[in-house]
Amino acid sequence: MAWEQVQKALKDHLGDSIYNLWIDPLECVSYRADEVRLACPDRFYRAHLDRNHLATVQQIVTELSGNDCKVILCDKETAILPAAQPKGQLRLPHIPERKSVVRALHPRYTFDAFMLGESNLLAQSACKSMINGDDTVGSCLYINSSTGLGKSHLTHAVAHALLADSPQTRLRYVTAQQFASEMVRSIQSRSMDTFKSVYHDHCDFLLVEDIHSLQGKKKTQEEMNELLDALIKSGKRVILTANNAPRDLKGIDNEFRSRMGAGLVTTIQAPDLATRYRIVEHKAVQSGLNLEEDVISYISQQIQGDVRRIESALLSLSAKATLAGGAVEMDMVRDVVAEIVGLSTNLTTTLIGEIISREFNVSYKDLQSRSRKKVISFPRQVAMYLGRKHTEESLGEIGKVFNRNHATVLHAVKVVSELCRCDTSVRRQMEILDRKMAEM
Numbered sequence: 001m002a003w004e005q006v007q008k009a010l011k012d013h014l015g016d017s018i019y020n021l022w023i024d025p026l027e028c029v030s031y032r033a034d035e036v037r038l039a040c041p042d043r044f045y046r047a048h049l050d051r052n053h054l055a056t057v058q059q060i061v062t063e064l065s066g067n068d069c070k071v072i073l074c075d076k077e078t079a080i081l082p083a084a085q086p087k088g089q090l091r092l093p094h095i096p097e098r099k100s101v102v103r104a105l106h107p108r109y110t111f112d113a114f115m116l117g118e119s120n121l122l123a124q125s126a127c128k129s130m131i132n133g134d135d136t137v138g139s140c141l142y143i144n145s146s147t148g149l150g151k152s153h154l155t156h157a158v159a160h161a162l163l164a165d166s167p168q169t170r171l172r173y174v175t176a177q178q179f180a181s182e183m184v185r186s187i188q189s190r191s192m193d194t195f196k197s198v199y200h201d202h203c204d205f206l207l208v209e210d211i212h213s214l215q216g217k218k219k220t221q222e223e224m225n226e227l228l229d230a231l232i233k234s235g236k237r238v239i240l241t242a243n244n245a246p247r248d249l250k251g252i253d254n255e256f257r258s259r260m261g262a263g264l265v266t267t268i269q270a271p272d273l274a275t276r277y278r279i280v281e282h283k284a285v286q287s288g289l290n291l292e293e294d295v296i297s298y299i300s301q302q303i304q305g306d307v308r309r310i311e312s313a314l315l316s317l318s319a320k321a322t323l324a325g326g327a328v329e330m331d332m333v334r335d336v337v338a339e340i341v342g343l344s345t346n347l348t349t350t351l352i353g354e355i356i357s358r359e360f361n362v363s364y365k366d367l368q369s370r371s372r373k374k375v376i377s378f379p380r381q382v383a384m385y386l387g388r389k390h391t392e393e394s395l396g397e398i399g400k401v402f403n404r405n406h407a408t409v410l411h412a413v414k415v416v417s418e419l420c421r422c423d424t425s426v427r428r429q430m431e432i433l434d435r436k437m438a439e440m
């Protein structure tokens, strides 16, 4: 009960977004008068909480308990370790013999221009931890997402920040494809020793994009695996990006797969409405477009997923506005958005509930009832999961449709996501339902 009170106060204090991401996953393993022990999902979480939110948690626990009750963070697996102390910066003692090798950095792909939200906060803060040499993330950070969600933006931002703040760090930034071509050229010109030496002995920070493009390339995977092993063992830093998590990559050797997943593996999800709003606002200013709030809202509500589609809409809007003498009219905005997403949908959780009640042959009333029978609770969880995925409604709003609170919705989303991951029949079922939702 005491922890629930603390949770409630923290939610009010920190807001839904930070609460859901950083406080909700905590497990209260003991709550005594003098000490509260909170287990974090992993050491990265623990270090982030320690740095950013522990003081607030401590303050609220002290206020609510009215005495000196100390908050202790520990790992879920051990549930006993004290919080990690941040390590020193990654600073090299010498001036490098070789400079950084960085191909074509996009000048606008900086941390400042990267809009944050629940979908990408972990990836962004893990990148910053890597730059600071904070080893809570491990030596190898793996970022994956579907297309256009900011993997390149973040890796370029890391390169910009490193070049600006610690120019002595020897940085190599390549795509996996470029690495493969360089390797093939080196084999042909019998200069593999030089190739190896460049990466093994003259690199402090390696960024490799699109690692999935190595699928089926056995020899390049072997070379990259050997390189990662050498760099990680000697305390160097590596960031890899791909379109899938290591376990879902096809045609990849198991040892290589396991090495890539040895540090933090994080997925960037599609941005939520609030993040999209900030992206539209920011990118409109960059394109010299002066947009009213209702236009920004409309674009961010309608264009979801791949952020390139937002950029494309703004480019198109900019061109049309120029032709029309500068003004941005709402009709013009609707046309541009319709070209990109087609006609808008009105999918709501209530509608999803109705569809699910038909599909699973349970009444809508049962979905809203207190019944915990599996034949009713599973469709209810599926409806909540789909509500979260296909609407912009908050956890609380989705919960209300089924007479539940936000925590139950969060739990349902976790349960169904986990089932999709490990149960093929549930995954297929969800794919069919996803298609149905998309057709609405």
Ligand SMILES: Nc1ncnc2c1ncn2[C@@H]1O[C@H](COP(=O)(O)OP(=O)(O)OP(=O)(O)O)[C@@H](O)[C@H]1O
Pocket (backbone or CB within 6 Å): 109, 113, 114, 115, 116, 120, 145, 146, 147, 148, 149, 150, 151, 152, 153, 154, 243, 271, 279, 307, 308, 311
């Ligand atoms: N959170 C964000 N804030 C601002 N811009 C973003 C954000 N996420 C993505 N973008 C923009 O979207 C565009 C596509 O992003 P990026 O190229 O980084 O995606 P990606 O995940 O690497 O895609 P792909 O897998 O296709 O290579 C870029 O112009 C980037 O600036």
